Amino acid sequence: xxxxxxxxxxxxxxxxxxxxxxxxxxxxxxxxxxxxxxxxxxxxxxxxxxxxxxxxxxxxxxxxxxxxxxxxxxxxxxxxxxxxxxxxxxxxxxxxxxxxxxxxxxxxxxxxxxxxxxxxxxxxxxxxxxxxxxxxxxxxxxxxxxxxxxxxxxxxxxxxxxxxxxxxxxxxxxxxxxxxxxxxxxxxxxxxxxxxxxxxxxxxxxxxxxxxxxxxxxxxxxxxxxxxxxxxxxxxxxxxxxxxx
Amino acid sequence: xxxxxxxxxxxxxxxxxxxxxxxxxxxxxxxxxxxxxxxxxxxxxxxxxxxxxxxxxxxxxxxxxxxxxxxxxxxxxxxxxxxxxxxxxxxxxxxxxxxxxxxxxxxxxxxxxxxxxxxxxxxxxxxxxxxxxxxxxxxxxxxxxxxxxxxxxxxxxxxxxxxxxxxxxxxxxxxxxxxxxxxxxxxxxxxxxxxxxxxxxxxxxxxxxxxxxxxxxxxxxxxxxxxxxxxxxxxxxxxxxxxxxxx
Ligand SMILES: Nc1ncnc2c1ncn2[C@@H]1O[C@H](COP(=O)(O)OP(=O)(O)OP(=O)(O)O)[C@@H](O)[C@H]1O
Ligand SMILES: [Mg+2]
Numbered sequence: 001x002x003x004x005x006x007x008x009x010x011x012x013x014x015x016x017x018x019x020x021x022x023x024x025x026x027x028x029x030x031x032x033x034x035x036x037x038x039x040x041x042x043x044x045x046x047x048x049x050x051x052x053x054x055x056x057x058x059x060x061x062x063x064x065x066x067x068x069x070x071x072x073x074x075x076x077x078x079x080x081x082x083x084x085x086x087x088x089x090x091x092x093x094x095x096x097x098x099x100x101x102x103x104x105x106x107x108x109x110x111x112x113x114x115x116x117x118x119x120x121x122x123x124x125x126x127x128x129x130x131x132x133x134x135x136x137x138x139x140x141x142x143x144x145x146x147x148x149x150x151x152x153x154x155x156x157x158x159x160x161x162x163x164x165x166x167x168x169x170x171x172x173x174x175x176x177x178x179x180x181x182x183x184x185x186x187x188x189x190x191x192x193x194x195x196x197x198x199x200x201x202x203x204x205x206x207x208x209x210x211x212x213x214x215x216x217x218x219x220x221x222x223x224x225x226x227x228x229x230x231x232x233x234x235x236x237x238x239x240x241x242x243x244x245x
Numbered sequence: 246x247x248x249x250x251x252x253x254x255x256x257x258x259x260x261x262x263x264x265x266x267x268x269x270x271x272x273x274x275x276x277x278x279x280x281x282x283x284x285x286x287x288x289x290x291x292x293x294x295x296x297x298x299x300x301x302x303x304x305x306x307x308x309x310x311x312x313x314x315x316x317x318x319x320x321x322x323x324x325x326x327x328x329x330x331x332x333x334x335x336x337x338x339x340x341x342x343x344x345x346x347x348x349x350x351x352x353x354x355x356x357x358x359x360x361x362x363x364x365x366x367x368x369x370x371x372x373x374x375x376x377x378x379x380x381x382x383x384x385x386x387x388x389x390x391x392x393x394x395x396x397x398x399x400x401x402x403x404x405x406x407x408x409x410x411x412x413x414x415x416x417x418x419x420x421x422x423x424x425x426x427x428x429x430x431x432x433x434x435x436x437x438x439x440x441x442x443x444x445x446x447x448x449x450x451x452x453x454x455x456x457x458x459x460x461x462x463x464x465x466x467x468x469x470x471x472x473x474x475x476x477x478x479x480x481x482x483x484x485x486x487x488x489x490x491x492x
Contacts, residue, residue, distance in 0.1 A: 018389075042421055044391035127290070138265055141337045141415060142290025142447075167418045168337070170289045170447055172488025195421050233421065 006069035008033045008159050008189040009054065015062035016049045016213075023049040025213035026063070033068075033158075034186050038204035039193045042233055046213040047193050051163045054191075055087035056080040067159065081111050086157035089148030089164070096137025100128065100147050103136050104154050111155020121150045124180040127173065141168040149177065159189045166196065178203060197229065209233060253316050255280040255441050256332070256410050261300050261310030263293075270296045272465045274310070278410065283432075283442040285456035285473065287449070289486055292462040294445045295337055298412045302334040303327045314410070328358050333408035337415045337445075339399040341387040347398055348374065348383040351405045358406030370405060377401040377431060393424045400431065410441040417448040425451045449477075461486055 009031040016024035023046045031037055041047050052058035054065060056077035064073045072080055094103050104118055122129045128150055131143055139147065145168045152160055162181075166174040178199070184190060194200040200207060201221040209217035209232035217224065217232035254277035263271040270293050278284050286294050300307045303324040312319040314330055322330070341350050351373055355366035374380045377397045382390065387398060396416045403411055413432070417425055425448065432455050436442050446452040453459075459473040461482045468486075469479040476482055 043393050043419070043424060134268075138268075140291045140295060141418075146290070164419050168290070168415060168447065170287075170486055170488075171449065172486055173290055175488040195419060197422065233423070 006033075007031060007066070008035065008068060009191075010066035010069070011054070011063070012066075013063035014050070014053060014060060014065070016046070016053050016058055017061045018049070023213050024053065027210075027213065027215050028063075029208070029215060029218075031159075031189060031191065034189055036185055036190045036203065036205045037192070038200035038207045039191060039210060040195070040197060040200055040207065040229070040233070041210035041216070045210045047210055048163055050210065051087055051161045051191070051193065054159075054161060055085055057087070078110065081155050081157075084112060084156075084158035085161065086111070086152035086155045086159070087161040087163065088152035089145055089167075094136040094139075094144060094147060094151075096135065098136060099133055100136055100139070101132040103147060104128075104132075104151055107151040108154045111157070114156030116153045116156050118154070121154050124153070124183070125150055125176070127176070142170060142173060145169055146173065146177075157188060159191065160184070161191045161193075163193045165192050165194055166199070174199075197226075252279060254278055254313075255282075255315055256301065256443070257313040258297065258301060259311045259313070261297070261312070262308045263296055263300055263305075264308050270465050271300065271307075274300075274462075274465070274467060276301075276460065276467065278441055278443055280409075281436070281439060281441055282458065283436050283444070283456045285452045285459045286443060286445045286462065287447070287452070287459060287476075287482075287486060288462035288468070289464075293465040294462055295414055296465075297462070298334060298414055298443075298445065302332060302412060325358075328406050328408075329360060331407065331409035332412070333358070333403035333406045333410070334412040335396075335399040335403050335414055335416055337418075339395045341390075341395065341398050341402065343388040344386065346384050346386055347379055347390070347394075347401075350387050350398060351379075351401045354402040354405035355407075358402075366405075369407075373401050373404050376434070377404070378427070392419050393427070396420070396428065397431070400435075404435070408440065410443065411435070413442065413444040413446075415445055415447065417446050417451045420448075429454050 007030045011027060011029045014024050014027045039047050049058055053060055056075055060073050064071060067083055125146055127146055207221055207224060208215060211232060256278045258274055258276040261271050261274045288294050299305055301312055303322060314332055319327060348370055351370040352366050355361045355369045361369060374383055377400055379397050379401055382394055417428055429451050444452060453473055459476040460470040461468045461476050463485045469476045469482050
């Protein structure tokens with residue numbers, strides 16, 4: 001079997017801890033190449049911990065992670081970037097005393113070679129162009145978020161993890177971002193943590209909900225009802241009340 | 246009939262300009278808030294919203310123009326002095342003292358921000374933790390809080406300084422729908438208690454449940470202001486901020 005046919009990501013019985021607390025409690029998940037997966041769940045449910053574990057920024061206490069069939073469970077974060085995993089925006093903080101262009105170029109050098117370069121990233125995110133010569137330390141919240149996403153792309157990942165992707169972006173910028181991301185469909189595996197449920201359901205081909213560190217729900221936007229999703233947010237397995245339909 | 250009264254704005258920016266080095270960020274910005282009012286501030290990323298808050302709160306000197314609080318000119322007053330005069334601010338990126346507990350964070354804000362003595366600060370901190378729903382987490386280190394609770398703590402620390410006016414910078418970001426409902430309830434209750442609220446937020450459906458007036462900034466200028474519906478319907482606001490017309 002070639003690596004292209006293997007799942008992009010295979011998570012097996014993953015456990016992640018914060019001190020005594022189990023944030024991820026034995027989570028298993030297989031993500032196919034080029035799948036568009038939306039991850040939802042309450043704050044504190046473990047979504048960010050899970051993203052950080054996949055990216056190598058949070059230790060895996062138990063279980064394993066395969067990237068295209070190859071184990072990466074103990075691989076350091078910078079090697080996972082070279083292996084094709086990119087996380088935004090949590091990966092690394094921007095270097096505040098370097099320009100936006102320098103921040104992007106460093107990410108390009110430390111990543112893989114491919115279609116994403118400074119100029120293609122700026123084509124996809126036009127709002128970055130006027131910022132290239134500016135020091136990253138002076139950027140507004142939304143400008144930083146845009147740079148962080150650009151930095152993930154420029155490493156030419158095969159698996160892109162976008163945590164809280166629209167955080168701090170204006171409605172117009174969110175619209176533009178999702179248009180750009182839609183252009184990536186079919187070329188990369190996209191895993192997007194998104195609090196806007198309507199947005200998540202409209203964009204993704206598959207939706208999972210994490211509640212208290214476990215996978216509570218897994219399905220396609222077409223087959224999941226809002227009620228199922230709402231229940232899953234709170235870790236409720238049964239419907240609360242009969243519907244009056 | 247009530248006699249006609251002229252109520253003065255509680256907070257006002259007059260012709261404020263601000264540059265960071267060669268970069269001009271605010272251009273002759275006029276902005277005002279009436280006592281007890283809830284005003285929303287929106288605008289594209291980099292429009293200058295957070296910089297306006299910085300100018301109001303005294304985080305840096307403005308290049309020119311004036312800021313007034315309760316009719317008093319604030320030029321030359323530091324951020325700490327403005328805080329003691331009743332102007333509080335939350336940050337887009339919360340900056341609690343991570344090593345301290347939730348209670349300690351609020352307590353320190355009451356002592357340093359409002360100059361309360363130990364006993365009063367303790368009572369005040371307890372009251373604020375109750376109002377913001379943080380009491381069950383009082384003894385948790387701030388570093389261990391989830392996002393919603395970090396935002397609540399950011400509000401609690403601002404409240405501890407006994408403000409008349411609170412400036413909220415994107416406290417809704419990253420919250421789930423249910424958490425946003427809780428946050429909206431909290432802000433409304435604060436306003437009902439008489440606090441004047443200015444809120445920068447990109448999550449419009451939450452913002453519009455609180456504010457009665459909206460200011461849209463773009464490229465360092467006030468693009469439109471007034472009734473939220475009129476501002477949202479403004480063609481320039483739609484183009485610059487919303488990106489598409491809301492159906
Ligand atoms: N300390 C600083 N040094 C240099 N430039 C700055 C500084 N602070 C802000 N800027 C620039 O000023 C402009 C306005 O930034 P500001 O943070 O006020 O935007 P904003 O409207 O709050 O945006 P957002 O919605 O993304 O938070 C931006 O172009 C930003 O890069
Ligand atoms: Mg801002």
